[in-house]
Amino acid sequence: MPNRHDLLLLPGLLCDARLWRDPIAALRGLADCQVADLTQDDTLRGMALRTLERAPPRFALAGLSMGGYVAFEILRLAPERVTRLALFDTSARPDTEEAVRRRRGLMALTRTGQFRGVTPRLLPSLLHPDAVAGPLAHEVRAMADRVGREAFLRQQLAILHRPDSRPLLPGLRLPTLVAVGEEDVLTPPTLAEEIAAGIPGARLARIARSGHLPTMEQPEAATALMRDWLAA
Numbered sequence: 001m002p003n004r005h006d007l008l009l010l011p012g013l014l015c016d017a018r019l020w021r022d023p024i025a026a027l028r029g030l031a032d033c034q035v036a037d038l039t040q041d042d043t044l045r046g047m048a049l050r051t052l053e054r055a056p057p058r059f060a061l062a063g064l065s066m067g068g069y070v071a072f073e074i075l076r077l078a079p080e081r082v083t084r085l086a087l088f089d090t091s092a093r094p095d096t097e098e099a100v101r102r103r104r105g106l107m108a109l110t111r112t113g114q115f116r117g118v119t120p121r122l123l124p125s126l127l128h129p130d131a132v133a134g135p136l137a138h139e140v141r142a143m144a145d146r147v148g149r150e151a152f153l154r155q156q157l158a159i160l161h162r163p164d165s166r167p168l169l170p171g172l173r174l175p176t177l178v179a180v181g182e183e184d185v186l187t188p189p190t191l192a193e194e195i196a197a198g199i200p201g202a203r204l205a206r207i208a209r210s211g212h213l214p215t216m217e218q219p220e221a222a223t224a225l226m227r228d229w230l231a232a
Helices: 017-026 044-054 068-078 097-111 115-126 136-147 151-160 166-171 187-196 221-230
Strands: 005-009 031-035 059-064 082-088 176-181 203-207
Touching: 005 017, 005 068, 017 031, 017 097, 017 187, 017 221, 044 068, 044 151, 059 221, 068 082, 068 151, 068 166, 082 221, 097 115, 097 151, 115 136, 136 151, 166 176, 166 187, 176 187, 176 221, 203 221
Parallel strands: 005 031, 005 059, 059 082, 082 176, 176 203
Antiparallel strands: none
């Protein structure tokens, strides 16, 4: 009988529990899953503290994109509580100047009342080209609508001020999975390679036919990676 894990799941920007729906279902029996609420705070520290208040004493930790930034903050605040780490489609680096300009532009657009215009603009960056016009795109847009305008602005502000997490990586000593969609244009595979190279013993995995949201785009492949990670 495999060990059962408490698994804390951290969503990305404009994402909710739907991001992790398929892994949660597939890991039933192996993990007790909890999805953190990252919509209430405008700093990564605030998100991490709120998450830690509601988390089990010790837990496996998985984050995607912005969820990865929060995972790094949790590891700064309470490393002794994290038993293993999975990072999907994220970066240890702060934003480039170009990314800051793009992020501030989306925030300005949102403040003018055009929040619904944000997600269609992002879809080609979020999904594999084959999925941009399909039913999954509608699910991503619905997820963003549920998160909403005010939470989007808070999340963007938190991301804008994230620290450089690269110095944290060599000191991590826990089973780590670093996974990325092969067609991710937001956080491309080179950023995942950098994280995996920085964490001793980390496993790097590329997920075929996936963009930035592999837990939704290729749930079977993403879940298989998570199952192996939990069994490590």
